[in-house]
Amino acid sequence: MARPREFDEDRVITAAMETFWRHGYEGTSTRALCESTGLGPSSLYNTFGGKRQLYLRALRRYYETSTAEQIEILRGEGPAKQRLRDMMVHAVDADLDEADGRGCFAINAAVEIAGLDPEVKDAVRRNFDRVEEELRAVVAAGRRTGELRSTADAGSVARRVQSTYYGLRILARVQDDRQALLDTVESTLADL
Amino acid sequence: MARPREFDEDRVITAAMETFWRHGYEGTSTRALCESTGLGPSSLYNTFGGKRQLYLRALRRYYETSTAEQIEILRGEGPAKQRLRDMMVHAVDADLDEADGRGCFAINAAVEIAGLDPEVKDAVRRNFDRVEEELRAVVAAGRRTGELRSTADAGSVARRVQSTYYGLRILARVQDDRQALLDTVESTLADL
């Protein structure tokens, strides 16, 4: 019937995600996308519709990979505090170790475009809401076992952890002192 | 001696700051800068050296105005917790009330360019360090009066508050639920 695609759509989206992640939306040119994906501009446009839509796909892919990984850590087997620690230490190390500071794609999207593009805002909110949900489950579990002593509403404790976590990732963009960041993690966990 | 400037340099930087703040570095064109400042492209280039240097000036101006305001709140007269609350509520309201979500310029800069431009990274870190310093002073004061019961190192408590605060500002980019954000503030303060 027709000529078949010469590329794997998933690989293309992953490559586009890496590029957007590193350089942001405005900082990424269609040319850069073509180079990183290996596609010509016409294939990109025919398949995905354009830069903006590809960005949205990339954001969804981030959710399916990195955020999913994060959620898996939160659903681990150890004590609640250890799972929260794992999540935060993992993020700090990722932010500091990577040669080019790309941080968290969802946060980057929230800062760069959520204010301008409602669809991006929605996608990021869904991502954040999902993380909050998982954090609430961890807090609830830790409280059931008596590990966490805080008596406040599990939801607001979860949001507090989430805020601290996202804030840490912001600080890690300009702060190279790993120990200071880890101290903040421990200080947070100690008071739960 | 010479033809005098027809513009006020301070006003130009303030206007440029507003534009960069709203649209980011890559999202701001020289043309947009010309329109918002009222200057021609050559005047901009002659006076400030170019887009990048103007951005750095804008970042410094943000420090001198918004961050200075924030520090003034922290140096207020009330109890320590109230001062911390004021800072956070102030930020939440600013983030939610503004028609166009522009957030905190320093955070935006950290996310968008700190990874690519060492000078920007330094400027943002100085800003963040300054805030941390002030937070530490508030924590220390609160502890002296017995208002804060946490016994951990004042520095790590301060960094924890700072993380939560920056994280809140990220959440506020996609989350319109003011009460949820304020709950997080109260939950944070309650455990200090």
Place this chain on the structure above:
DNA sequence: CGGCATTTTGTACGTGTATTCCAAAACCCG
């Protein structure tokens, strides 16, 4: 009141942008 120093202004530059178009190529099915 003329000349000098300096800013301003408008414009031109070359490059890069996002996007579109089209002819040629590749495939599957009959």
Place this chain on the structure above:
DNA sequence: CGGGTTTTGGAATACACGTACAAAATGCCG
């Protein structure tokens, strides 16, 4: 193996980008 359909590569579009430059405009000093 040919016809229908999609993909592909690359050129073409129209415009925006950051920057540079020459010429006009201005105020002060002598």
